[in-house]
Amino acid sequence: MAEGANYALYEKIYLVCEHIPPGMVATYGDIATIVGGGCDARTVGFALNEMPPEQAHLPWQRIINRQGGISTRGLAQRQLLEAEGVAFDAHDRVIMARYHWAGPSAEWAAAHGFNTLPPRDEGDRAEQLSLF
DNA sequence: CAGATGACTCCCA
DNA sequence: CTGGGAGCCATCT
Numbered sequence: 001m002a003e004g005a006n007y008a009l010y011e012k013i014y015l016v017c018e019h020i021p022p023g024m025v026a027t028y029g030d031i032a033t034i035v036g037g038g039c040d041a042r043t044v045g046f047a048l049n050e051m052p053p054e055q056a057h058l059p060w061q062r063i064i065n066r067q068g069g070i071s072t073r074g075l076a077q078r079q080l081l082e083a084e085g086v087a088f089d090a091h092d093r094v095i096m097a098r099y100h101w102a103g104p105s106a107e108w109a110a111a112h113g114f115n116t117l118p119p120r121d122e123g124d125r126a127e128q129l130s131l132f
Numbered sequence: 133c134a135g136a137t138g139a140c141t142c143c144c145a
Numbered sequence: 146c147t148g149g150g151a152g153c154c155a156t157c158t
Contacts, residue, residue: 136158137157138154141151143149
């Protein structure tokens with residue numbers, strides 16, 4: 001079902017980004033998983049990198065890398081997150097155990113043709129918390 | 133016109 | 146443990 005190009009992925013990515021609740025964060029991989037359709041973490045990065053001014057209202061700052069760290073170099077992404085109440089640990093990483101977005105609701109995802117995030121191990125959270 | 137690059141992540145040797 | 150490659154789109158030189 002190719003409607004031309006996968007450029008439509010960008011729109012989906014932006015849409016998902018807009019649905020990240022304030023004070024929460026998501027990873028590039030998560031967004032890619034939710035969007036699906038051959039969307040990779042890198043595609044998300046490209047979409048945000050090429051984000052046009054009219055999409056500047058998107059909470060792009062809530063998109064971080066898999067390590068909970070900030071990939072943007074030079075941008076004050078960390079400050080934006082802290083302004084939303086997102087705390088960082090001593091390793092300059094977001095406390096994923098507390099702020100990691102669980103993904104959109106199953107209803108919303110289904111309504112827009114998106115996927116939901118797979119369940120995560122609690123062991124990860126415990127490990128993250130212990131770092132704190 | 134064509135090659136390189138950028139806000140990533142996973143897997144294998 | 147360390148290193149490198151693959152997968153995607155648009156823009157720049």
